[in-house]
Amino acid sequence: MAANDPMVVGIGRSPYSRNSGRTTGDLATEACRNAIADAGMALSDVDGIIEFNVGDSANSLNVAYALGLPGLRLPVDLMAGGNVVTQAVAMACMAVQSGRCKAVLVFRSLNSRSGQRIGTYTGDIRVGGDDQYGAPHGYMAPGQWFAMWCRRYMHEHGTTYEDLGQVAITTRKHAGPNEAAIMREPITMEQYLASRWIYDPFRLFDCALEADGACAILVTTREHARDLKQVPVQMLDEETFMGRHPDSWEDMGHLFSAHSAPPLWARTGLKPADMDFACIYDCFTFTTVGVIEDYGLCEKGGAGEYYRSGKASYGGECVINPHGGLLSEGYIHGMNHHFEAVMQLRQQAGARQVPDAKVALVTAGTGPFGGGLIYARA
Amino acid sequence: MSTKPNPPQPEPSLDSAPYWESLKQGTFAIQRCTACHQWQFPMLGACRHCGGTLALQPLSGKGTIYSFIVNHRAAAPGFEDLLPYAVALVSPDEAPKLHIPGRIVGIAHEDVAIGQRVTAEIVDHPGGEWKVPVFRAGPT
Ligand SMILES: [Zn+2]
Numbered sequence: 021m022a023a024n025d026p027m028v029v030g031i032g033r034s035p036y037s038r039n040s041g042r043t044t045g046d047l048a049t050e051a052c053r054n055a056i057a058d059a060g061m062a063l064s065d066v067d068g069i070i071e072f073n074v075g076d077s078a079n080s081l082n083v084a085y086a087l088g089l090p091g092l093r094l095p096v097d098l099m100a101g102g103n104v105v106t107q108a109v110a111m112a113c114m115a116v117q118s119g120r121c122k123a124v125l126v127f128r129s130l131n132s133r134s135g136q137r138i139g140t141y142t143g144d145i146r147v148g149g150d151d152q153y154g155a156p157h158g159y160m161a162p163g164q165w166f167a168m169w170c171r172r173y174m175h176e177h178g179t180t181y182e183d184l185g186q187v188a189i190t191t192r193k194h195a196g197p198n199e200a201a202i203m204r205e206p207i208t209m210e211q212y213l214a215s216r217w218i219y220d221p222f223r224l225f226d227c228a229l230e231a232d233g234a235c236a237i238l239v240t241t242r243e244h245a246r247d248l249k250q251v252p253v254q255m256l257d258e259e260t261f262m263g264r265h266p267d268s269w270e271d272m273g274h275l276f277s278a279h280s281a282p283p284l285w286a287r288t289g290l291k292p293a294d295m296d297f298a299c300i301y302d303c304f305t306f307t308t309v310g311v312i313e314d315y316g317l318c319e320k321g322g323a324g325e326y327y328r329s330g331k332a333s334y335g336g337e338c339v340i341n342p343h344g345g346l347l348s349e350g351y352i353h354g355m356n357h358h359f360e361a362v363m364q365l366r367q368q369a370g371a372r373q374v375p376d377a378k379v380a381l382v383t384a385g386t387g388p389f390g391g392g393l394i395y396a397r398a
Numbered sequence: 399m400s401t402k403p404n405p406p407q408p409e410p411s412l413d414s415a416p417y418w419e420s421l422k423q424g425t426f427a428i429q430r431c432t433a434c435h436q437w438q439f440p441m442l443g444a445c446r447h448c449g450g451t452l453a454l455q456p457l458s459g460k461g462t463i464y465s466f467i468v469n470h471r472a473a474a475p476g477f478e479d480l481l482p483y484a485v486a487l488v489s490p491d492e493a494p495k496l497h498i499p500g501r502i503v504g505i506a507h508e509d510v511a512i513g514q515r516v517t518a519e520i521v522d523h524p525g526g527e528w529k530v531p532v533f534r535a536g537p538t
Contacts, residue, residue: 146406157499217468
């Protein structure tokens with residue numbers, strides 16, 4: 021235990037919706053202001069902001085300005101997607117641990133439903149970079165890359181459509197009591213199987229729920245956390261592994277998580293069975309399947325049965341995505357997973373509280389790029 | 399004049415321009431290192447294995463489906479008439495660890511499978527002067 025251990029001391033968000041009618045800058049500012057107020061920290065103590073963006077978000081300096089701050093000692097704008105969330109949080113932790121910053125906000129803001137929809141293109145377009153080879157075949161959207169991964173994964177590990185469906189059904193069930201979730205109506209396997217194809221093997225219910233909103237967390241040290249309002253949540257450790265474009269990965273039977281999980285378990289001395297719950301980045305049902313198998317919550321090829329037998333839910337082994345995840349709470353690009361983890365670890369999750377939750381795994385990303393971290397009630 | 403939107407056009411870089419020019423001339427070729435002889439896709443400025451000089455070298459066009467999807471939704475304009483259709487990542491025989499994306503032709507999308515043998519064909523790409531490789535099922 022050290023005075024400079026990194027702690028999440030505040031969480032904030034805007035309402036999540038399908039049509040915010042607001043700018044991403046305004047949403048980001050609200051989420052950040054709420055996180056600071058939740059912590060009970062003086063606004064002027066915030067000296068770092070990290071955000072990530074694919075398409076829309078809000079620039080760190082613009083948000084600092086909108087918050088009334090004169091400037092920042094650490095403005096970071098990552099041109100990246102949900103694969104970098106745990107890395108961004110780890111960077112904030114390093115910044116406070118090293119003493120470079122006193123308190124750092126990490127946020128994501130997007131109008132991913134009403135504004136710029138990721139993976140949706142209109143008009144005559146020219147495509148360069150990695151996607152110039154696939155785009156002339158109408159193959160250029162993240163949902164297509166990871167459907168490609170999913171098919172290969174199913175081939176190698178025996179995962180079935182029904183296994184993917186189990187993830188969709190349980191995740192939706194978890195969203196039921198969550199007032200912030202956009203989709204709360206339960207779904208059945210029949211409804212899942214009848215939902216329309218998007219990119220086979222993905223149906224509609226395999227895909228994240230595009231949403232508008234912003235979410236932020238505030239990080240500082242154990243020492244500074246002492247004077248604040250909330251029970252702090254410690255970020256124990258983080259491990260990221262990133263490869264390049266999804267098509268270039270040689271072995272689609274193993275995701276980034278096959279690389280990022282072992283060092284995280286080794287360094288923390290923790291094991292999958294120690295996790296009271298997990299917030300798994302679930303841009304697609306397949307991502308949850310591959311990631312929980314790589315992190316060892318269940319064996320390779322066993323995710324469907326893990327869900328089917330109730331182990332991924334209340335009364336089971338490890339509640340996965342108690343908020344409903346990106347699939348049902350909404351696609352706040354994985355920042356909402358951190359909000360949920362902190363709420364649960366503070367025992368503030370109300371009707372969906374995981375009893376006596378002390379330790380949690382939170383992941384980010386899918387395919388060739390992502391990471392994971394462990395939070396613990398301090 | 400057609401009012402249909404055109405499918406996305408490639409925007410070559412200095413590294414990839416020779417690949418696209420070669421397709422225009424009717425040759426499906428990817429990069430191969432002149433020093434260590436490793437094949438490379440997508441196109442780069444130098445060999446990622448040894449930093450050596452790359453040269454385009456024709457492929458036989460024969461390969462195996464590593465994975466595939468069936469598009470029921472068009473990610474971009476210009477494909478509405480084709481839906482649903484299969485796109486695969488193909489491992490060329492010469493470089494089985496590489497994955498080259500392309501449409502699968504000559505077979506119903508329901509019959510596409512991992513491990514299936516395919517042969518590349520070069521076809522005109524609507525909306526411009528480019529040609530692209532597609533993959534025809536067979537011979538086995
Ligand atoms: Zn070489």
